[in-house]
Structure formats: C-alpha cells, structure tokens
C-alpha cells in the first residue's frame with residue numbers, strides 16, 4: 001500500500017462558520033494558505049493540489065429552530081464537503097479539509113466512512129479537540145452544530161445530517177479516539193459514557209503522558225486501517241493558539257502536540273485530515289495558523305528528533321518503539 005508521502009494531497013477549503021457560535025472560522029482556509037500550508041506539505045514529500053474553496057450558503061446567524069442553529073446551511077455545506085472529500089478519496093488522493101467550523105467534519109468523515117465501507121478498509125478516527133463534540137439538541141444550550149459532529153456521525157442528530165453518507169450511523173463510536181478533551185458538560189459527559197467513546201482527556205494526558213496516550217490511541221491498527229485525523233485547533237493551549245472561537249485553558253503544549261503529531265506520522269497510515277476551527281479574527285498575526293501548519297508538517301513526517309540511535313535504547317525498546325525510532329531516524333536530515 002502506498003504510504004501518505006507518495007500520494008497526491010488535495011486541499012479543500014470550506015470557508016464557512018455556519019456551525020459555529022462565533023464568526024470568523026470562515027477565514028480559516030485562507031489563513032492556512034497564507035501560513036504556507038501548500039509549501040510545507042510539498043517539503044514533506046507530498047504532491048499537493050489545491051482544489052480551491054467550496055461554495056455554500058452565507059451565515060445569516062439565524063436563531064436556533066427546533067434546537068439547531070443554521071441547520072439548512074450546515075446541511076448544504078456538509079453535502080458539498082462530503083461530495084468533494086469522497087471524490088478525492090475515490091481518485092486515491094489524500095483529502096485535507098481546511099475549515100471552517102468543526103460541524104463540517106460530518107461531511108468529511110461520512111465520506112471517509114463510505115470510502116472505507118466500499119474498499120473494505122477499517123477506519124480509525126483520531127479526534128483532537130478541547131471538546132467531545134458529542135452534544136445533541138437536548139444537551140446543547142446554543143444549538144450550534146459544531147458541538148455535535150461526533151454525535152451526528154454516530155447516529156444522533158437531525159436526519160438531514162445523519163443521512164449524508166448514505167448509511168446511518170456513518171461510523172461506530174468504537175472507531176473514535178478523542179484526545180485533548182477538557183470541556184464537556186454534565187449531560188454530554190453522561191452520553192459519552194453511555195456510548196462508550198474512548199476519550200483521552202487532559203487529566204489522562206497529565207497523568208500518563210502523551211507517549212502512553214498515543215500508543216493506546218493508535219493501538220490495533222493494521223495495514224488495512226484508514227487513519228483519519230480530525231484536528232480541531234482548540235485542542236492546543238490558548239497561550240500558543242489563541243486564534244480559535246472557543247478557547248479552553250489547559251490544552252496541549254507545543255511539545256505535547258508535536259509528539260502527538262510525530263507519533264501519528266510514524267504509523268504511516270494517515271489517509272485523510274481535517275484542520276478545523278482556526279479563527280483568524282481572533283488570532284495574533286496569523287500565529288495560530290502558522291502553528292497549525294508547523295504541526296501538520298510533523299503529522300506528515302517532519303521531525304525535530306536530534307538523537308542518534310543508541311544501541312542500549314534500541315535493545316530496551318519494544319518492537320513498536322523500535323519501528324518508530326527507525327522511522328524517526330530516517331527523517332533526521334530534515335531537522336529544523
């Protein structure tokens with residue numbers, strides 16, 4: 001199977017914030033481009049193709065109807081995202097969705113799920129986020145759909161959104177691993193437990209460290225696994241990533257996020273990606289976009305690793321660690 005770095009990566013801009021509670025994420029795709037995403041991915045060895053931006057209805061900031069805000073526009077945008085992501089997957093490309101608010105991952109992951117069903121691939125979704133995004137209209141005070149995408153993908157939400165991928169539910173909670181979570185309200189927490197979502201929250205990361213968390217989150221994948229990463233920039237600590245609509249203190253540090261991305265890269269299985277919730281209206285001189293691009297480079301194999309392979313380290317390491325070290329050492333030349 002071809003690894004990520006020999007593929008065509010398709011950048012798909014989805015400039016909208018119809019699912020968000022604050023405006024501004026609609027400018028995310030352009031900020032990522034300005035921060036040099038195309039060139040950075042090219043440096044990582046990907047053959048990058050920018051598909052431009054998708055079109056959809058404007059954000060009229062309607063007040064919630066039947067518990068959902070802007071439902072019609074959110075459905076229209078997700079349908080467009082779904083079609084576009086599916087088209088790129090079917091062409092054997094690696095789609096990279098540039099959000100846009102996180103509700104658009106419904107369309108993106110529904111497309112990935114369909115592609116996996118049709119090609120007999122198993123799916124693993126890594127959901128990097130401060131929030132579980134597992135709200136329903138009964139649980140959500142705002143009705144903003146960017147708080148509901150994981151629930152929708154798992155079959156809980158408005159039928160118009162659930163049916164986008166042609167199968168309800170689009171995915172099972174068992175293929176999801178959530179990382180960086182630190183803001184979940186009581187009702188949502190109960191629902192996450194009920195549905196047995198696997199969540200590695202910040203407390204768990206504090207206690208166990210990123211390495212152990214990522215080893216668990218990436219466990220049990222094989223050569224048939226399609227790894228999708230849904231990267232909500234608000235998983236990062238607001239001190240380093242202020243440009244998001246819903247900042248929550250206590251997020252991933254720069255080093256923690258780098259290790260997380262590098263360990264994903266080491267699996268060589270990433271086959272689709274969402275970069276979501278970047279809000280340039282709240283950013284400082286495009287700092288958060290630049291950081292997001294930096295982390296995406298690591299996600300596709302750029303490593304800051306300096307150490308040389310020590311015989312004793314390799315001897316003590318487990319088989320999987322040895323493989324990871326070997327992969328990491330092969331990128332030594334690209335140290336920045």
Ligand SMILES: [Mn+2]
Nearest residue numbers: 102129133232
């Ligand atoms: Mn999110």
